[in-house]
Amino acid sequence: MSAEMWITLGILLVAIVLFVTEWLRVDIVALCVLLALMITGILTTEEALAGFSSTSVISIAFLFIVGGAVFQTGLAAMVGDYILKIAGTNETRLLVILMIAIATMSAFISSTGVVALMLPAVISLAHHAKIQPSRLLMPMAFSALLGGSTTLIGTPPNIIVSETLQNAGVAPFEFFSFTPPGILLIVAGMAFMLTVGRQLLPECKPEQVTHRMETPIELFELYRLPDDLFRLRVLSNSPLIGKAIGESRLGQDFNINIVSITHETSTRPARMHIPPRIRENSETVHHPPPDTVFQENDVLIVRGELNDVTRAAGYWNLGIMANHPVKEGDIITNEVGIAEVILRPRSVLLGKSLAELHFGSTYRLTVLNIRRPGTDEKLNLKETPLKLGDVLLVQGRWKDIFALKRLRKDFIVMGEPEAVEMGAFTRKSHAPATLLILTGMVVAIATNIMSLTLASMVAGVAMVLAGCVTMDEAYESIEWKSLFLIAGMLPMSTALVKVGLVGVVANAFVVTLGELGPMFVLAGLFILTTMFTQVLSNTATALLIAPIALASAQGLGVDPHAFLIAVALAASMAFASPVASPVNTLVMSAGNYHFSDYVKVGALMIAIGFVIVMIVLPVLWPF
Secondary structure (H helix, E strand, O other), X not given: OOHHHHHHHHHHHHHHHHHHHOOOOHHHHHHHHHHHHHHOOOOOHHHHHHHHHOHHHHHHHHHHHHHHHHHHOOHHHHHHHHHHHHHOOOHHHHHHHHHHHHHHHHOOOOHHHHHHHHHHHHHHHHHHOOOOOHHHHHHHHHHHHHHHHHOOOOOHHHHHHHHHHHHOOOOOOOOOOOHHHHHHHHHHHHHHHHOHHXXXXXXXXXXXXXXXXXXHHHHHHHOOHHHOEEEEEEOOOOOOOOOEHHHHOHHHHHOOEEEEEEEEOOOOOOOOOOOHHHOXXXXXXXXXXOOOEOOOOOEEEEEOOHHHHHHHHHHHOEEEOOOXXXXXXXXXXXXXXXXXXXXXXXXXXXXXXXXXXOHHHHHOOEEEEEEOOOOOOOOOOOOOOOOOOOEEEEEEEHHHHHHHHHOOOOEEEOOHHHHHXXXXXXXXXXXXXXXXXXXXXXXXXXXXXXXXHHHHHHHHHHHHHOOOOOHHHHHHHOOHHHHHHHHHHHHHHHHHHHOOHHHHHHHHHHHHHHOOOHHHHHHHHHHHHHXXXXXXXXXXXXXXHHHHHHHHHHXXXXXXXXXXXXXXXXXXXXXXXXXXXXXXXHHHHHHOOOHHHHHHHHHHHHHHHHHHHHHHHHHHXXX
């Protein structure tokens, strides 16, 4: 072996160790691999960075956006509800129906696309069924990989081996040539996942799921918010007109927080008896920033004591709209809402007041109440030092509320599944447009009108243009960790081929087994392919091994169809590593899986596939 081979092999082995031990994040490991290949001169800069312009990386990025739109418009929850109606909340029945549905879809369109699109639906489904997502996501990913092995267009390796036969003057595979062994693999995979595989998944039993939290509407009643929320109108002669919120000193002088402001955009005179939330030609700004300017006829929803609100109304000449009390629909919508937040033991907020923390401007949220365990005393929101275990009732945009989840040292955010259940984050009015765009993308890919990359890009941009998802939400929906992992590891495939390491190992392996007979060669090809497909893309693996399989069959004087289809099926057995396939990578974070989870479950799945291939292929395609 040359020096370049040893260097490349060393980098690969170090990367595998880091993946397994998880001493570093997987995306950091991938970037380190990329840098190592560049520094050692194994790859040029252009070759090393080619992963970031890879069509697969671009496709996945736009599929994340499409998936984000499916989630934002509530379409994912609708799909989950439909499956729940069929399967109920029984985990076994749910697994069976989910795996069949995913495998069927993956037979005709990209398995990566199926998983990316169904991921939010399955997470929503798991919350509805009181099941941890980890119980469903890995079986979903594996069934997508198996489903791709059932038709000619299901996955690139199938097309590659068929073209290899055709280029050699041998009859290529037909559309459903892969279906008989593929269906057997799916059935066996389902049986495994329902028995042994289920025991090997992370221990997240439904009975251990935490109790259901109060919904936002239940919190509205529990905290008796109507007693502390008031609706005020800026009268025509109010001195507030033209002033900014910061200038009004409503918070400092009157201890009042402004929850929202509704601006009248119509030039017609306002009618006092019509609540602004049902009036057309108005615009509501939730948690308005300090530079928001008051206008005539603005309607404010404020939080404070009745005496303080009365003093502020008298000082600034504001009308108290007593006939229109604040209801839950005024502060809880699909865009904004309320949630409980618990302070952690090492939170930087402990010992400080909300005023000292500038909580509103820092976190873009309004604290409506503070509950302290062991006391029913009503606490001063601005001056009370916060203590361990304090529960803050916050109000603002859902995205800002649940952004606190990223501050794990400081906060525990409660009730996200319950918020999703009542329609938070969703734009249900855009669900039909999302379904139309999604259907168009699937049809375009399935009928080869467009490539996966082009179709996903068109669909992603169409989702933004149609208002199904904003551009900011599109960026937020992309799982950047997964993208950097894939883009960083793709150059390793290039390096292994470039230095000749794959060719040397594969040829030596096959030549050694050639003297033992066709069955041993078939077994060797399957094992070799599954080994390479754990570290290479299935497409690259098929491109490398298919010519060797054809040459081996010709050298032995046997029909090559069994050998070639074994390579294609083995290339889909990318179960034992989260980086073996984008499908596995997509579900890794959402399922909170570790590298070892894939090894334990995936190795046995590969062993089952090996047994089926060795029994079935010689029968369907005799040597």
